[in-house]
Amino acid sequence: MADFTSDFWGAYIALLTVLSIIGCGVLLWTQATAKVKISTDANGEPGPVETTGHLWDEDLGELNNPLPRWWMWLFVLTIIFGGIYLYLYPGLGTYAGKLGWQSSGQYQKELKIADAEYGPLFEKYLHQDLKAVAADPQAHLIGERLFLTYCAQCHGSDAHGNKGFPNLTDKDWLYGGAPDVIKTTIMYGRNGQMPPMGAVVGTDDEVRNVAHYVLSLSGSTHDPIKAAFGKSKFTACIGCHSAGGIGNQALGAPALNDKIWLYGGSLDTIMETINKGRKNTMPPFKDFLGEAKVQVLAAYVWSLSNEAEIKAAQK
């Protein structure tokens, strides 16, 4: 409850709350009986009390039909309940309540219950080899559900990826496709960075030449003459992408000699990549999901591109 600019407001609310409750009590007490002027008959004898004496619109009276007594005790009970509640739970300004209850505590409690219930299930997989987990049909189902919940937003429901988000179903990996590497990727995330190389490569034409050379590496449509001119400038790229553009998984530098493109394989896109560089992030999931769930996820992701091996293992 640190939402107030000063302590005054907390006290102000608390005071209002208490005064209102006391006010309800006072009102109940003073209104439990009413003094009514009664009419007398010709001899001065009092007649029956027919109305409460209130008059509206000249002739509209309130009949004297008292509520049952227990109704008043219900009011008293609610006042007592209110007092007990405000003592135990937060409600009086910044006073946190005797029990220290918080809605976030409720959430933590439910989380604990869920962990106690499902924890052992995930724990079981944590101590298994990743390939064994991948071959477990139940783990596969759990993994698929987790994937659809936490990964599908970027990588697609079918894990085929999108522009800027790698396809996880092929054998082409930026950082390596071994099960434990995939687990590392999910646990700690990745930061892929290609610096802008436009200034290093040179003029616009030279960048175009390099782009044609890059296209030639994967046998895509290109201009051989421009590619030949660009080859010498490609030395600036070898540090990461290796000679022949076979990539470097230690750095997460993509292979340029296949037709799989993270951002697209058109000439313009490649030129854009060379000129401006690329920045990309895979977020870490260690703290968010915990290692046990990541274990199941990593096994699932690995299984997407290794179905044959899993089928063999299941037999």
Added chain:
Amino acid sequence: MSDIQPPEIRDHADPVEPQYATIKMYASREDIYPREVTGFFANWRWACVWLTQLVFYGVPWLAWNDRQAVLFDLAARKFYLFGIVLWPQDFIYLTALLIICAYSLFLFTTVAGRLWCGFACPQTVYTEIFMWVERKIEGSRSARIKLSKQNWTLAKVSKKCAKHAIWLGIALWTGISFVGYFTPIKTLMQEILLVTLGPWELFWVLFYALATYGNAGWMREQVCKYMCPYARFQSVMFDQDTLIVTYDQQRGEPRSTKTAKNPVLGSCIDCSICVQVCPTGIDIRDGLQYECIGCAACVDACDTVMDKIGAPKGLIRFSTANAIKNNLSEQQVLKSIFRSRVLIYSAILVVIVSVLAINLLTRVPLKLDVIRDRGSMGRELNEGVIENVYKLQIMNTAEANHIYRIKVSGLDSIRLDSPDQIELPGATTKAIPVRVHVDHDHGKQGSNKIWFQLEAIDNPALQVKEKAVFIIPHN
């Protein structure tokens, strides 16, 4: 109240001191000891008691294919109603049910006042059962009044204890039956016998039992007078042609205990039996009052008395304000039932009931939600094929295992690039990613309407169709 006068100023010099009285805004309840009543309407009430309670106590014990026929499984979020299993997605049926309940109440109330209150409301029904127990143990009205006035003797204590024990027994059984709609009642009985009842089950059994015991045993007419919201707003559905319990003043007054044969006097012999039988403790001869629940106990009672003194029945009868004012015949009263208000209520009721019935009868126990992947609009594959990805959320709401075939249609050359069959066990849901392919030169750029269709292989009648959008990227 126009008869409130300021204290009169007398002729002599000093005016009279105005007199004051202190009135209580909260008074303790005056006990009501309703007299036993027999007759046409009392029989109808007992018929309603039997009907409603046979259903309420009996339904949890019915079985349907190895499960309880009617079970509201809140934990699994599934409502079993005989052959139908309702899921949270079927919530609209509850809406329809509530609308039907509301319009039925409007209709009954417009036609014949508080019929529901007097004959079928649980408060009335359980009060009736509890009063029957009370009569069996403590005796008639006069005996009960005498018993409450006398000092605490052993006989009185034993009678009171017996009564409350039986009341609590009935209430407890009511509580168990109630919880039996949410927890399978056989499991519940087992848990009770083995004392392994869960805390919430125990709470609800006791809560419902104590509510029944308190309301039907102690609160009685006070529930209708001070607590019930329906009682308050049913009065606005009354009109001049609504059937209400009426006292025929013209025929009854002036009342006299002397004789009903005297032509100068009215038929009412002031025996006060109509007051004695009234469960809310009012005198119907004062006209229509808000406490009257239309139970017609006074009608039965007065008819019995009229029979005894040889006068025609119907001094207190169901009639309408109009009929009393204008001396209408019974024929005319019956005719006035079919007025526009009643007909409109009936028509709406018929429509909603029919729609609900048709919907329930033609309900397919299979649901499909198509969720487009939001990360990608449409992908262009190398072979000149456009690919869209969807997540199909499939719900098999039947209780049996089914294999479904997935079909996609709406564009030329449209086809699935993922398995076209999926097996789902009964009462499960599954989300599966599906890839849909269309050749490059079909469809228009932007969004194209397509349909997904699911069909059970073993039963072609089990099928659903859902709209979706196929996006072809702009070049």
